Amino acid sequence: MIRIALDALGGDFGANPNVRGALQAARRLGVEIILVGDEKIIRQELANLGHSTLPKHISIVHAPNVIDMGAEPAKEVRTKKDASIVVCAELVHKGAADAFVSAGHSGAAMVAALFGLGRIKGVLRPAIASPMPTYQGVSLLLDAGANADCKPIHLLQFAVMGSTYMQKVFDIEKPKVGVLSIGEEETKGNYLVKHTVPHMREIGVNFTGTVEGRDVNTGDTDVIVCDGFVGNIVLKMAEGLAKIMIRMIKREVKKRPLAICGALLSKGAFSAVKKHTNPDNYGGAPLVGVNGVAIIAHGKSNEVAIFNALKTASKLVKKNFIGDVADKIASLQGVFAKIEAAEAAGE
Amino acid sequence: MIRIALDALGGDFGANPNVRGALQAARRLGVEIILVGDEKIIRQELANLGHSTLPKHISIVHAPNVIDMGAEPAKEVRTKKDASIVVCAELVHKGAADAFVSAGHSGAAMVAALFGLGRIKGVLRPAIASPMPTYQGVSLLLDAGANADCKPIHLLQFAVMGSTYMQKVFDIEKPKVGVLSIGEEETKGNYLVKHTVPHMREIGVNFTGTVEGRDVNTGDTDVIVCDGFVGNIVLKMAEGLAKIMIRMIKREVKKRPLAICGALLSKGAFSAVKKHTNPDNYGGAPLVGVNGVAIIAHGKSNEVAIFNALKTASKLVKKNFIGDVADKIASLQGVFAKIEAAEAAGE
Numbered sequence: 029m030i031r032i033a034l035d036a037l038g039g040d041f042g043a044n045p046n047v048r049g050a051l052q053a054a055r056r057l058g059v060e061i062i063l064v065g066d067e068k069i070i071r072q073e074l075a076n077l078g079h080s081t082l083p084k085h086i087s088i089v090h091a092p093n094v095i096d097m098g099a100e101p102a103k104e105v106r107t108k109k110d111a112s113i114v115v116c117a118e119l120v121h122k123g124a125a126d127a128f129v130s131a132g133h134s135g136a137a138m139v140a141a142l143f144g145l146g147r148i149k150g151v152l153r154p155a156i157a158s159p160m161p162t163y164q165g166v167s168l169l170l171d172a173g174a175n176a177d178c179k180p181i182h183l184l185q186f187a188v189m190g191s192t193y194m195q196k197v198f199d200i201e202k203p204k205v206g207v208l209s210i211g212e213e214e215t216k217g218n219y220l221v222k223h224t225v226p227h228m229r230e231i232g233v234n235f236t237g238t239v240e241g242r243d244v245n246t247g248d249t250d251v252i253v254c255d256g257f258v259g260n261i262v263l264k265m266a267e268g269l270a271k272i273m274i275r276m277i278k279r280e281v282k283k284r285p286l287a288i289c290g291a292l293l294s295k296g297a298f299s300a301v302k303k304h305t306n307p308d309n310y311g312g313a314p315l316v317g318v319n320g321v322a323i324i325a326h327g328k329s330n331e332v333a334i335f336n337a338l339k340t341a342s343k344l345v346k347k348n349f350i351g352d353v354a355d356k357i358a359s360l361q362g363v364f365a366k367i368e369a370a371e372a373a374g375e
Numbered sequence: 376m377i378r379i380a381l382d383a384l385g386g387d388f389g390a391n392p393n394v395r396g397a398l399q400a401a402r403r404l405g406v407e408i409i410l411v412g413d414e415k416i417i418r419q420e421l422a423n424l425g426h427s428t429l430p431k432h433i434s435i436v437h438a439p440n441v442i443d444m445g446a447e448p449a450k451e452v453r454t455k456k457d458a459s460i461v462v463c464a465e466l467v468h469k470g471a472a473d474a475f476v477s478a479g480h481s482g483a484a485m486v487a488a489l490f491g492l493g494r495i496k497g498v499l500r501p502a503i504a505s506p507m508p509t510y511q512g513v514s515l516l517l518d519a520g521a522n523a524d525c526k527p528i529h530l531l532q533f534a535v536m537g538s539t540y541m542q543k544v545f546d547i548e549k550p551k552v553g554v555l556s557i558g559e560e561e562t563k564g565n566y567l568v569k570h571t572v573p574h575m576r577e578i579g580v581n582f583t584g585t586v587e588g589r590d591v592n593t594g595d596t597d598v599i600v601c602d603g604f605v606g607n608i609v610l611k612m613a614e615g616l617a618k619i620m621i622r623m624i625k626r627e628v629k630k631r632p633l634a635i636c637g638a639l640l641s642k643g644a645f646s647a648v649k650k651h652t653n654p655d656n657y658g659g660a661p662l663v664g665v666n667g668v669a670i671i672a673h674g675k676s677n678e679v680a681i682f683n684a685l686k687t688a689s690k691l692v693k694k695n696f697i698g699d700v701a702d703k704i705a706s707l708q709g710v711f712a713k714i715e716a717a718e719a720a721g722e
Binding site for chain 2: 163242265
């Protein structure tokens, strides 16, 4: 049985959504959930939800400490061995869990995963891969913020890992992979993109060209590769702008009595759009490249979001995501070495 | 009287919106518009609009050639001396016009302005500054695409020029200036941002901190500074996502008969949002840092957009934008030199 460690107090809403999501996952997915965090708080939450004893397929690992959100993640992770996120990574590292999920501080989760699990052999920079709602469904954007400055070789590895992820989790046989850039011509872009694109056809992914800003949310490309600076801005901007558009519409509706009636009648349509663009439904953001399955859920995750993140984690374990990425990266070592040498010579 | 050269055939819709916008500007703004392009086509368009002779404050400069959109802009500009955009820049250079406006190829306009007008003394890299609709009004984003790779000194100069622009055109006394980054802490970001932010308080602008992706469209910051790669992606993504949101809402509305009625009743509210987010209303994107007033209008500009771009151009001339930027850049030469030296030493 697949065992998933869950940072039980991670996220903005404490134990409640985590424990509820865990209960649902244990019941519906046939996996074991290890709730990691302050045991007393977890037991209290379970009791509140009607469970005076531990439910089937639920266990607890006591981890009394928490990461200080305001402090430097690397220092926090190094000094707090009994922080829940550190214990989660440790459980995976020593084989007591097959994966971990956390809705806590994403920087701390990244560092805990890196320190606790290390990197897959040959991977230079693990990345945060973020599923992003689009017109047609969902695209994977990576890196979404782990590496602010990248080299071409990093982007090429992101492409390989992101493509594998979309195969495993979204069952897309040949995910379309694009590089985020300016202008459609492959000769345009910044230094990083110009030095990445020429190698995109050497790494065995279905490279379909560069992707302009206006096409980020169409869903035409399954995997969009960029550095973590651009990726983080794009991701947060998409979230922010969608909210601002809704606020603008509401503001204008409120000025018009007829429109208020109209808005009431169209409510179902708006709810559908809201649901479709809700990141909760897309199963959290995996840390790809670390040597173990690790998923970061949104800080504002509710029960559904936690359940979906746990489901994605279980899928990745079942489908041997880590093993497959390791194999692909290993088989590309020669190609990567050649590209790195050429880049180093050209600099 | 202020004289503005207009690339009369620039943009996706040919002479019509340009000539109409010019007629409106000549009538309402008390400026002279020089229509630059194929004289026969321009005269035909004027005739179609009921002017068999040249209207008051409208003149024509014949420029029979056009830039090939598919070709390399620098080469096109260098070889086609009689292309309308090249003639526009030349008119400003020789003092026959005070400013130019073009809705043609923005890359070609940038190159024509650079070749024809040169840079303001001390400006290292001219930028495209793009007004961007926000929840509260409009923010200026620069660079929006002229310089894919930038150094800190470039971003600092963009901040000075963008701030001056918002003072002149939007009458904001102390524009709030931010640097686009990831995370709110000033210590976060990529190499470029980390080396730019520490100097932001040395250049006499009202620096209010870094701006995250989610806050790009709130309107809390008047001037958002970034490199042209990130800026172009952000700008195009904002345009694209707004359209996609509307398409998503329409798709869901169509599935629900009640919602269709509701949408009809709320139509006014949607039109208001559409109008508010329409870049046509914000007067085009100035090329800041070139030694003359040059404005790029959207390729899809209609009469209103052209009129507004001409209005902005006239405002910039009237308020001595070029002179003021030149003075500020000159007064900061010592500061810039020190920053550049420090950066060079640190590299």
